[in-house]
Amino acid sequence: MSNIDTDLLVLAIWGFIFLVFIVNLFRSIRLVPTKSAYIVERLGKYHATLDAGFHALIPFVDKVAYIHDLKEETIDVPPQECFSSDEVNVEVDGVIYISVIDPIKASYGVTNYRYAAIQLAQTTTRSVIGTLELDRTFEERDLISAKVVEVLDQAGASWGIRVHRYEIKNIAPPETVKNAMEMQVNAERERRALLAKSEGDKQSKINRSEGVKQEMINISEGEMQRRVNEAEGKAEEILAIARATADSIEKLAAVISAPGGENALRMQLGEQYLTKLGELGKASNRVIVPANIIDFEQWMTTVGLQEKPQ
Known part of the structure; x- marks a missing residue:
């Protein structure tokens, strides 16, 4: 191997070492978010817990082993x-x-x-x-x-x-149990519906009977009150007639007891008698005369138009 190749190999090794150092240097800088916690180990042993904020670690010595989210x-x-x-x-x-x-x-x-x-x-x-x-x-x-x-x-x-x-x-x-439960629920629902219907019919009949009873009571009380009112009305009518009759008798007695009252009463009765005879004769197309027409004075005395001789 030539010297140039050896130099290139050494340069490559130093370049790799520098690159690893730079990467670990950047990795040693940690920004911990809110509601998070970083567990740091130093040489494989627990060292510290990093809270939210900026933290710098020692490259190649410190390592973030665990990251925990503290939110629920x-x-x-x-x-x-x-x-x-x-x-x-x-x-x-x-x-x-x-x-x-x-x-x-x-x-x-x-x-x-x-x-x-x-x-x-x-x-x-x-x-x-x-x-x-x-x-x-x-x-x-x-x-x-x-x-x-x-x-x-x-x-x-x-x-x-x-x-x-x-x-x-x-x-x-299971499906079989679910079907059985649904059937049980449906049966229970139908039972409650029937029970509610029967209770409703029972209450309806009770209400109708109570209504009929109250109606009969009202009718009987109304009839009783009507009869009471009629009886009281008749009693008041009888009392009024009795009072009027008593008043008229008292007034008539007072008139008769007055001077000339008896003659006036006699003349009035005689007048009414003659008027009645005339009405009867007119109704029957007959002329009604006294049985003894010759005794005129007695007839006049009878009808009250002349005083009876003493």
Whole structure:
């Protein structure tokens, strides 16, 4: 190999070394975003946790080993088969909401905290559903979620994470069980509809009978009030007639007891008598005369047009 080739080889090696140095120099400058944490290792050992801001590391000595996002994140729990206490196979999936609160424990306390949280959520879900009957699994979603959160919180203390909540997305029973449940729901719905209809008919009949009863009461009370009013009206009429008759008798007695009243009354009665005789004769086309027309004075005395001789 010539000297020129040797010089070129040495130059290439030094150029590569310089390039590596420059790259590591730029990589030693770190800008950490907000709500993030960088774990720095120095010579393979934990050295520091970098918060948000500008940081300069020592090239070839310091290395960013782990990068953690401190914001709350969502992790899907894949569907899994679970058996309820009545031996029904259901498929359950969910979602976990977690966040990193201790970057050091999240880096060194567990290999992969996301995978560990998913596995623990699945095993806890299976154990909780195994204690419930199928019908209760749909009603006790909050119970299952609370139990998973409790177990994950206990484990998360050593993993450097906090589990905020766990939500079950779907609980899917087998198709045969689903059809049986739908038939049961339809039967229950029809039973409630029939019950509601019967209750409505019963209430309708009660309302109609109450209406008829109230109507009869109103009619009887109206009839009673009408009769009372008629009786009171007749009583008032009789009293009015009696008062008028009494007043007329009193006035007539007063007139008769007055001087000349008796003669005036006698003349008025005689006049009415003659008028009545005339009306009767006119109606029958006859002439009515006294039986003893010769005794004119007695006839005049009879009709009251002449005083009876003493």
